[in-house]
Amino acid sequence: MTEPTPPPTTHFGFRDVPVAEKQALVGQVFTSVARSYDLMNDLMSFGIHRLWKRHFVAVSGVRRGDRVLDLAGGTGDIAALLKPVVGEEGEVVVGDINAAMLGVGRDRLTDRGLVSGLRWAQMNAETLPFPDNSFDAVTIAFGLRNVTDKDKALADMHRILKPGGRALVLEFSKVQSPMLSKLYDVHSFRILPRLGRLFANDADSYQYLAESIRKHPDQEALKGMMLEAGFGHVEVRNLSNGIVAIHRAYKL
Secondary structure, eight states: OOOOOOOOEEEETTEEEEHHHHHHHHHHHHHHHGGGHHHHHHHHHTTTHHHHHHHHHHTSOOOTTOEEEEETOTTOHHHHHHHHHHTTTOEEEEEESOHHHHHHHHHHHHHTTOOTTEEEEEOOTTSOOSOTTOEEEEEEESOGGGOSOHHHHHHHHHHHEEEEEEEEEEEEOOOSOHHHHHHHHHIIIIIHHHHHHHHHSOHHHHHHHHHHHHHSOOHHHHHHHHHHTTOSEEEEEEEGGGTEEEEEEEOO
């Protein structure tokens, strides 16, 4: 008798899980941390994530009147920075697969009076519900590493961009200094889960997030994936010695 073919697997942190299960597992993590997401980012980055995000938008090339899709943008951080740049003539569509994250971000920006020119929609980055050539830019900050099929997501970002449009990825990456890398590992795997337990009563989610960073493609690997997805030119900029990197890819 022929043995049944085992289901394909992918990584969930350092664990291998069936591909069909990863989306739900990631969803559970972000539903758990939605209310403490800013705290989580502060703990993971020593608070520097706020400066990284500002720099990310500043070098994005987004202009007044642009239509921008911000993926994995449920907290609203990037959308709040983009909205003044695109102005009243432009639009920012915030997409996130997690309803809890979208709810937190929408409420936060509404409380700040940021309503006009912002749209919120639950969506999967691998199957974007938009026609071809419909956005001037697509941004994704600290979200690509949680996508199950990154190649498929990058290809769909390319599809919905107008010719000349840009895909911009801000993500934790490979630390360039061996000394800093060792210190970063100590922080990620020994300190961060304990802080997660202390401040959010959720060590497991913080452990997963640290592991997901190590499983994410490094700077050169992600650049290669973006070129394979159809982008004609990709620029890479390291921040904080490569703790994070900005990838800017152009649809030619």
